[in-house]
Every structure is written in structure tokens, then in C-alpha cells.
Amino acid sequence: MAFPSSLSSPAFVVLLSAVIFCQVSAVTITANVDPPSPTQYLKSGQKVDLVCSTNRTDGKIDWSWLDTKDNSTKDALLVEGVRAAGLGSISIITKGSNGGQYTCTDGSSSATHWVNVLDADTLVPQHVSKNGTNLYEILRCDQRLEADLRLPLVWWRFINQTDRQLNDLDSKETYEVLPANNGYALKIKNKDGKRYPLKTGEYRCQFNSSDVAATQVGITRVLEKIVNYETSPDVRIEGVSQARTKSATKDEPSTLTCVYNSFNSRSYASFLYENVTGEAKENITLVDGQYDQLPSCLDAEGHKTDRKCVGNYVFSRNFALENESRKTEQYETTLVLNFDVTKDEDRGKYYCVVHEFDGTREKINVFGVELKVKDKLAALWPFLGIVAEVVVLCAIIFIYEKRRNKTVEDEDEVETLKGNAHETTDGVRSRKA
Numbered sequence: 001m002a003f004p005s006s007l008s009s010p011a012f013v014v015l016l017s018a019v020i021f022c023q024v025s026a027v028t029i030t031a032n033v034d035p036p037s038p039t040q041y042l043k044s045g046q047k048v049d050l051v052c053s054t055n056r057t058d059g060k061i062d063w064s065w066l067d068t069k070d071n072s073t074k075d076a077l078l079v080e081g082v083r084a085a086g087l088g089s090i091s092i093i094t095k096g097s098n099g100g101q102y103t104c105t106d107g108s109s110s111a112t113h114w115v116n117v118l119d120a121d122t123l124v125p126q127h128v129s130k131n132g133t134n135l136y137e138i139l140r141c142d143q144r145l146e147a148d149l150r151l152p153l154v155w156w157r158f159i160n161q162t163d164r165q166l167n168d169l170d171s172k173e174t175y176e177v178l179p180a181n182n183g184y185a186l187k188i189k190n191k192d193g194k195r196y197p198l199k200t201g202e203y204r205c206q207f208n209s210s211d212v213a214a215t216q217v218g219i220t221r222v223l224e225k226i227v228n229y230e231t232s233p234d235v236r237i238e239g240v241s242q243a244r245t246k247s248a249t250k251d252e253p254s255t256l257t258c259v260y261n262s263f264n265s266r267s268y269a270s271f272l273y274e275n276v277t278g279e280a281k282e283n284i285t286l287v288d289g290q291y292d293q294l295p296s297c298l299d300a301e302g303h304k305t306d307r308k309c310v311g312n313y314v315f316s317r318n319f320a321l322e323n324e325s326r327k328t329e330q331y332e333t334t335l336v337l338n339f340d341v342t343k344d345e346d347r348g349k350y351y352c353v354v355h356e357f358d359g360t361r362e363k364i365n366v367f368g369v370e371l372k373v374k375d376k377l378a379a380l381w382p383f384l385g386i387v388a389e390v391v392v393l394c395a396i397i398f399i400y401e402k403r404r405n406k407t408v409e410d411e412d413e414v415e416t417l418k419g420n421a422h423e424t425t426d427g428v429r430s431r432k433a
Helices: 010-024 214-219 321-325 376-432
Strands: 025-036 047-054 062-067 072-074 082-084 088-091 100-105 110-115 123-126 128-130 136-143 154-160 162-165 176-177 184-190 199-207 224-229 234-235 245-249 254-261 269-276 280-285 295-300 304-311 313-316 333-339 348-357 364-374
Touching: 025 100, 025 110, 047 100, 047 110, 123 199, 123 224, 128 136, 136 199, 136 224, 154 176, 234 348, 234 364, 245 254, 254 269, 254 321, 254 348, 254 364, 254 376, 321 333
Parallel strands: 128 224, 245 364
Antiparallel strands: 025 047, 047 088, 062 072, 062 100, 082 088, 100 110, 123 136, 136 184, 154 162, 154 199, 176 184, 199 224, 234 254, 254 333, 269 280, 269 348, 295 304, 304 313, 313 333, 348 364
């Protein structure tokens, strides 16, 4: 059988050869572990040589590594503990941070191999940082392990100064450890979507040291990582209108109560003052803003009081509000700026600034309010205006009634005179008759 001339051309032969080559190209990976492991799990410090083989003679072999932390692919030779070990081969000194999926490719085909290292760094915490609070949050602790080899996780945290295992809590209304298909993630439930500062903070995910896999590899210590659940601190100034203004009476006492909550004890509040013209700002708390470190005010006899004095400013705490908030699980803290005698120069904008340090960076949230100072008689002027209106109205009514009565009297007098004149005329006529 004869082929058409177009099918026997050199270009067609090259194309056909390439297609056949692509179809038969194959890549395989051979792993050599030193010392050999009795299971598919490896300990930190073992040596693993991965040899990539291909039947292509013109292809360049490249190695890549899948980073579980952000699910990105990286050059394997840039991973710590990994080096080239000959043509198409890499050598790995195992640790939890370089475990995971390795892929070699020859340009047309690829193969993968999992290096399953059982170590604390095998756990990859996915920290949560939110602005505000949702009905629930999911904390994840991913594993650099092949899907079938991933192990159950145990979640812990300190609750009321007691280390509690969250997997064994009687009620699932607050915490729930999700099943394997969800990566044994921890679900934190916030009732009514409200902020619960004591639910934010540090959580610990860990492999069970008594697990069969850990026992076979010879690991007896606890393998765990910390997962942070953080939210920006909530802040408000109590008793402020929607326009964010608050009125005070001149020469009378007044207060600005800053209310805030956050996830750790390292948070604190301070006030920032801006005068009416906006020309100057003054931070009116000192000593790193820590309330307990502020100097105490002295009474008339020189004894220390519960209030704190910084320059001309006096601070205190509203413990009644704080205790009431704990009944509704809000756990709020207060910082009260006191004006014992409010003056005109106290007018301006005041900002409550809440600082929160999570160990790596500082978070700040601000709530501002404009303080308006009114004269003592300011509230009296509307009343005096009403009284004046009533007096004027009464005067008008009085004058009107007086004039109306006089008009009636005049009309009665005229009628009387007319009647007398008529009677006189009748009498004269009678005499003439």
C-alpha cells in the first residue's frame, strides 16, 4: 500500500516521531531512606535520596516542592535541607518543615513522591486575624503529610487558668473538632455573633504522642503548634450620640468613659486630645498607657486614692460597668477621663486609642468624640423663652379683654342714653296732647 507523498515528507516524519515520543515518555521516582524506616513516617534527621528517572534523553529534569503553608509550588533546591545529588537526583535531610510533596518533571511528564516526616513542624498553623467577630471561626492546623497518612489532632487551650482539652468538652455549643475530611479543624462558636474576648488568643493543636504512628517512629514527646485567633479590639465611648458628640456643663463635673475589649491582657487604652482649632494633639496618658502604673491621686490629707493623676487629668475605672458586662460575657474594660470642674478650654476632640500587642505586631483601634462645653444657664434659656412667650401672650389676652370690656360698656352707655332720650320725647308728646 502506497502512502500519499505528503505523509512521507520529512516534516511529517519528525512530527510523528514527536507524537510517539510524547506518548511513551515516562517519569519515575525512586526513594532511598537512610536509615530505613519501618513505616511510611520518617523522623527528623533521616536522609532521603530521591532519584528521578526518565526515558527522555533530551529533557531537563526539574524538582519542585509544594508548600502546605500557602499551597504554593517552590523550587525544591531552594528548600532548607535539600540539595542536588547528581543528575536528576536530590538529597533531603528530613525535618518537619521540608516534608511534603516533591515533584520531578522532564518537560512533558512528571511524577510525585511524598516525604512524610513526623515532627512538630509537620503541623502548619493557619492563624486567624479578623476585624470584628463572626458567628463562628475555623482554626486550622494543616499537616505536611499524604492525605491517607494524616493523623487526628488534639486541641488545647487555657480556660479559667486551666489547661482544657477541647475535644472532650461535654457541650459542642462553644467548641467542636471537625472530622477528618475537614482536616480536624477547630470550630469556635460565638453566640449571637457577639465578641467574646476570652475565646480569642492562643490555641494549641498537637499530634497524640500515644498514637500508633508516633510510637512506631519512636517519638514520645508532644508535637504541637500554637494557632492564634485574633481580632481587632472593640472600642467605644459610653453615652455618645450618633453624631459622636457629648455635652458637658461649665463648672460642673463630667466624664468620658472609654469602653474596650480585646483578646489578651497586654492591651491598654489611652486618650488623645485635639483642641478646637485642631492645631495640636496631646497624648494625655503616660507610662506606656498601663493604668496600674499611673501615679495615684492624693486626697486633701495626702493619702492615695483609687484614681490616677497625670498632669491636669484624672483617670479612674468604672468597675460597675465592667462587672455588669461580665454577666453577658462581654468582658469589657474601662478607662474614665474625669473632669472635676469642666472648663471652656476642655472643649475639643478626644480619641480613645486602644493598643493591643499580639507578640508580633501592635493593633490599634480608635474612637473619637467631640466634647462641647455649655454655660450653666444654657439649659435655662429655652425655659426663659417659653416663659416670656407665655407672659406676652397673657398680656395680649389681658389687653384684648380689657379693651373688649370697655367697648361693651361704651355700647351699653350709648344704648342707655338713647333709651332715656326716647322716654323724654314720649313724655313731651303726651303733655302736648
